[in-house]
Amino acid sequence: MLNVLMLGVGQCGNRILDAVNKESFGGTSRLAKYYSRQKFPSRVETLAINTAVNDLKELRFTAAKDRLHVPNLHGVGANRNTGKQGFWDNRDMIMSEIERRGDFDLAFVVTSTSGGTGSSFSPLLIHELKKRYKNITVISVAVLPFREEGSIYLQNAAFSMRELMEVDADGLLLVDNQYLKRCSGDIASAYDTINTMVAQRLMFLIECLDSEMLSVTDLGDFKTVMSGGLRMGTMGFYQADKHSPSVKSAIENSFKPGSLLFPANIYEEAARAMVVIQGSKEYMDVDEITKEVEQLSGCVGHVFKGLVIKKGYPKVLSIFTLATVPEVEALYAQAARAIQEEKDRKQRAKKQLTDAFAHIEDLEEIY
Numbered sequence: 001m002l003n004v005l006m007l008g009v010g011q012c013g014n015r016i017l018d019a020v021n022k023e024s025f026g027g028t029s030r031l032a033k034y035y036s037r038q039k040f041p042s043r044v045e046t047l048a049i050n051t052a053v054n055d056l057k058e059l060r061f062t063a064a065k066d067r068l069h070v071p072n073l074h075g076v077g078a079n080r081n082t083g084k085q086g087f088w089d090n091r092d093m094i095m096s097e098i099e100r101r102g103d104f105d106l107a108f109v110v111t112s113t114s115g116g117t118g119s120s121f122s123p124l125l126i127h128e129l130k131k132r133y134k135n136i137t138v139i140s141v142a143v144l145p146f147r148e149e150g151s152i153y154l155q156n157a158a159f160s161m162r163e164l165m166e167v168d169a170d171g172l173l174l175v176d177n178q179y180l181k182r183c184s185g186d187i188a189s190a191y192d193t194i195n196t197m198v199a200q201r202l203m204f205l206i207e208c209l210d211s212e213m214l215s216v217t218d219l220g221d222f223k224t225v226m227s228g229g230l231r232m233g234t235m236g237f238y239q240a241d242k243h244s245p246s247v248k249s250a251i252e253n254s255f256k257p258g259s260l261l262f263p264a265n266i267y268e269e270a271a272r273a274m275v276v277i278q279g280s281k282e283y284m285d286v287d288e289i290t291k292e293v294e295q296l297s298g299c300v301g302h303v304f305k306g307l308v309i310k311k312g313y314p315k316v317l318s319i320f321t322l323a324t325v326p327e328v329e330a331l332y333a334q335a336a337r338a339i340q341e342e343k344d345r346k347q348r349a350k351k352q353l354t355d356a357f358a359h360i361e362d363l364e365e366i367y
């Protein structure tokens, strides 16, 4: 049995964690958390961490004991320096809250890269986790902002992503709000849709890593996939239905740009992959599956394949690490421009005030 820790940090991380808890309790009832058992086969501990108590209050499916308010701050106002200080001031309290939940094999740290709390806490948290848990695999699930959300968010995303890559996490799974915007009209329902997509994929991944598989993929394989390429990746998912229960098309559909959480042409950009397929025996045509995976292996360095027999139409999760990420580079270029503009704006404003004061330089107040 796998011991899994899932941390949701900051508002975005908290909400995605809440979506996980909603899915895991298998219902939409607000009361579900009080009486139903989690659907996870593994032991999964969830913890929502935030400096803003209001963000924690907003959660609907996360038990009170799984919400950790880091005190004396009311959010950090998207300021990552304030956030880092807040983490250091409360490090022992936060870590002991995690450690009293026992030992873990695998941890997901879910956060937006662009806000204040999650983006500053998460790299530090990952560092602490790697230090305190000897054999733990830590994967960061990092949400990229809508590109028009403003210069501070862009700058935060650029710097926090660099920190996430530098703290020895075992890999980064990217979720791009901008790319996924097309899934929904207004922002609020886009968030819900995106959060549910992420929750579904993570839960399916955990379930499969801990299943009896025909063809095995385990935590070690997942780790190997995540360490491929740039150690940054994307996840595809597809669930077939009764109109088209073919496992072949389910696999192919999970590779398509429309199924991915971060844009990539996986045939050209992926470094390693893991494809996990679940479904009733009657749909699991092993020859077809092998053919599909072999085709992918022709383009991608190494592909791990997992098969799980479980009642239902084929469900496919595909995880890719990437060898090139043009979209990330474009975000850094945009962030650099935004930082420069912000600097110029500040200088112009300062100059205007200096000029204004100059008008009264040689004058005194007269009464």
Ligand SMILES: Nc1nc2c(ncn2[C@@H]2O[C@H](COP(=O)(O)OP(=O)(O)O)[C@@H](O)[C@H]2O)c(=O)[nH]1
Pocket: 009, 010, 011, 012, 013, 015, 016, 055, 075, 076, 078, 111, 112, 113, 114, 115, 116, 117, 118, 119, 143, 144, 145, 146, 149, 153, 177, 191, 192, 194, 195
């Ligand atoms: N996908 C998704 N993104 C969100 C959600 N809430 C906020 N964000 C994004 O997160 C960023 C703001 O970070 P947030 O998590 O609110 O900051 P923090 O609470 O200070 O860590 C923005 O880029 C938002 O678009 C959410 O529920 N889902």
Ligand SMILES: [Mg+2]
Pocket: 011, 012, 115
């Ligand atoms: Mg927020």
